Amino acid sequence: MGAEARRGPRRGEDTRAAILEAARGEFARTGYAATSLRGVARAAGVDPALVHHYFEGKDDLFAQSVVLVSLPGPPASLASQVMEGSREEVGLRAVRTFLGVWEARRSSFEALLRSIVTSEEVARAVREFLTQEIFGRVVSGLEPGLEEQERDLRAGLAAAAAMGLAMGRYVVRLPGVADADPETLVQRVGPVLQGYLLPR
Amino acid sequence: MGAEARRGPRRGEDTRAAILEAARGEFARTGYAATSLRGVARAAGVDPALVHHYFEGKDDLFAQSVVLVSLPGPPASLASQVMEGSREEVGLRAVRTFLGVWEARRSSFEALLRSIVTSEEVARAVREFLTQEIFGRVVSGLEPGLEEQERDLRAGLAAAAAMGLAMGRYVVRLPGVADADPETLVQRVGPVLQGYLLPR
DNA sequence: AGCATATTTCATCATCTGATGAAACTACTC
DNA sequence: GAGTAGTTTCATCAGATGATGAAATATGCT
Numbered sequence A, B: 001m002g003a004e005a006r007r008g009p010r011r012g013e014d015t016r017a018a019i020l021e022a023a024r025g026e027f028a029r030t031g032y033a034a035t036s037l038r039g040v041a042r043a044a045g046v047d048p049a050l051v052h053h054y055f056e057g058k059d060d061l062f063a064q065s066v067v068l069v070s071l072p073g074p075p076a077s078l079a080s081q082v083m084e085g086s087r088e089e090v091g092l093r094a095v096r097t098f099l100g101v102w103e104a105r106r107s108s109f110e111a112l113l114r115s116i117v118t119s120e121e122v123a124r125a126v127r128e129f130l131t132q133e134i135f136g137r138v139v140s141g142l143e144p145g146l147e148e149q150e151r152d153l154r155a156g157l158a159a160a161a162a163m164g165l166a167m168g169r170y171v172v173r174l175p176g177v178a179d180a181d182p183e184t185l186v187q188r189v190g191p192v193l194q195g196y197l198l199p200r
Numbered sequence C: 001a002g003c004a005t006a007t008t009t010c011a012t013c014a015t016c017t018g019a020t021g022a023a024a025c026t027a028c029t030c
Numbered sequence D: 001g002a003g004t005a006g007t008t009t010c011a012t013c014a015g016a017t018g019a020t021g022a023a024a025t026a027t028g029c030t
Helices: A013-032 A035-045 A046-052 A059-068 A075-083 A087-104 A106-118 A120-142 A148-171 A182-197 B015-034 B037-044 B048-054 B058-070 B075-083 B087-104 B108-118 B120-142 B149-172 B182-197
Strands: none
Touching: A013 A046, A013 A059, A013 A106, A013 B015, A035 A046, A035 A059, A046 A106, A059 A106, A075 A087, A075 A120, A087 A106, A087 A120, A087 A148, A087 A182, A106 A120, A106 A148, A120 A148, A120 A182, A148 A182, A148 B048, A148 B058, A148 B149, A148 B182, A182 B015, A182 B149, A182 B182, B015 B037, B015 B048, B015 B108, B037 B058, B048 B120, B058 B108, B075 B120, B087 B120, B087 B149, B087 B182, B108 B120, B108 B149, B120 B149, B120 B182, B149 B182
C-alpha cells in the first residue's frame, strides 16, 4: 500500500523547469508531431495534468522549451556578427557562428531541426528566419542592388548548405561529420558558403 | 435510407493502388510517425479496415509505398553512374544524377526525407545508403588508399550537401532553391560536391 | 493558530489510434 | 443457377491522446 503519491508542492524542486527540460528532450528525439504531452510528463516524472497547469498546450510548451531557447539573441545581431570583418571570410565566419550556436544549445536545436519536417509552421518560421533575417541580410549587405532572383538563389543555397551540415551532424549523424572537430568543419564548409554568398 | 455504402468489389477501381498513392501523399506531408492508417484510408476514400486487408501494418505500408519506389535500381549502379566520366566533373554528375532521381519520384522521395527525422530506422538506412553505398564508393574509387577518417569526412560532407539541397528544395522550400531550374542547381552545387570529393 | 494561495494528484471526457472478426456484397466458375 | 473466392463495410476492442474540473496537500502570511 502506501505508494499513493501525495499531493501538494514538493519542496526544493523546480517542476516547471523539469517539464521544460523533459520536453526539450522529447521534442529532440522525435520532433513536434510525434511528441505527446503524456510522454513529456512521463519523462519528467510528473502528472500529465501538471503540464497543462504550467503551459497552455503543446504549441506553448514547444515555444517555451524549444523556440525561445534556440535563439541566442535578436536575429539582426547574428547577421551582423557574420558580416563583421573581411569580405573574403564571410563564409568562414558564418559557419563558425552557426556551429557555435548549435553546439551550445544542442538539444533545443535538435528539437527545432526535427520539427521542421513535422510541422509546416516550424518550417515556415525557419525558412523566413534563414532567408530573410540571416542570409538575405548578409547577401544584401555584401552586394547591394543585386536582382531579387540572384539574391534569393545565393541566400537559399547558403541556407541549404547550413541545413545540410546540421542534418548530417545532428540528425542523420553521418560518420566523419557527426564526430568531426567543429573547426575542421569550419575550414571545409566555410569556403563553400563563401562561394555561394560571393561567387568568385 | 439510402446512403449506406454497399459492400463488395467496386468494378474497375484499383483500390490497392489508390491506397498506395494516398499513403505516399500522407507520408510525404507529415512523415512516418505522424501519419495514421486512418488518415491514409480517409485520403483514399476507403474503409480503414481495407488498409489492413491489403497491408500488414504501418511498416509494411511504408515499405511498399515509399521505400520500394524511392530506389531507381541497385545502389551500385547509381554510384557507377556518378563515377563514369572525367574526374573533374564527378561533382556535377553527382548533383545531376541525384536531382534527376529526386524530381522523377518527388512525392515518395519527399516522404522518405520527412521520415528520416521521425524514424531512427529510416535515418540509419539513409545514413548507410549515402555513406557506404554511394559516396563511400565514389571517394574510394576516386582516391583509393585514403585513410578512413579522411574518406568518411569527404563522403560525409558530400552527403550533407546533398541532403541540404534536398531539404531546401523539398521540405523547407527555400525561395531560390525550390523554384530554381534543376540545371542551375547542378551548375552551382556541382563544384561544391567536387570540392568535397576531390579537394583542390 | 487560522487562512489564502500555489502546487500536485485523481477521475473523467471525447476523440483518435492500430487492430480484428464477422457480415454483406460482387464477380467469376462450373 | 449454385457455389466459391475475393472485396468491401460494419461493429467493436484496448490503448493512447489532449483536455478539464475538482479534490487534496503543502507552504507562506498574518
